[in-house]
Amino acid sequence: MDYVRFTQLLQGARFIVTDGGSNQEECYYLNLPCLVMRKATERNEGIGLNAVLANYDEGVIETFVKDALSNKAVSRSHSLESKASPSDRIAEHLASLLHNA
Numbered sequence: 001m002d003y004v005r006f007t008q009l010l011q012g013a014r015f016i017v018t019d020g021g022s023n024q025e026e027c028y029y030l031n032l033p034c035l036v037m038r039k040a041t042e043r044n045e046g047i048g049l050n051a052v053l054a055n056y057d058e059g060v061i062e063t064f065v066k067d068a069l070s071n072k073a074v075s076r077s078h079s080l081e082s083k084a085s086p087s088d089r090i091a092e093h094l095a096s097l098l099h100n101a
Contacts, residue, residue: 040053
């Protein structure tokens with residue numbers, strides 16, 4: 001499935017269960033509750049906001065699904081505007097390297 005069709009599906013979903021970090025990231029940007037079926041993830045987007053790391057724990061999974069179905073899932077509100085853009089973060093890091101040289 002291509003990216004545009006996939007994100008359209010996500011926009012119509014109440015929540016998503018995935019084992020993929022890229023899906024976790026897309027859910028973060030869409031404010032969609034996401035259950036990550038892994039013990040660990042290399043991505044931090046959404047963890048503690050709209051994403052829950054399942055750690056293969058049945059209790060965590062049951063609670064997430066129950067809450068998501070009753071619209072009480074992990075907070076879906078976060079502001080992307082408050083975060084520095086990746087370009088700004090890179091520029092700031094490079095500038096700090098110049099100042100420390």
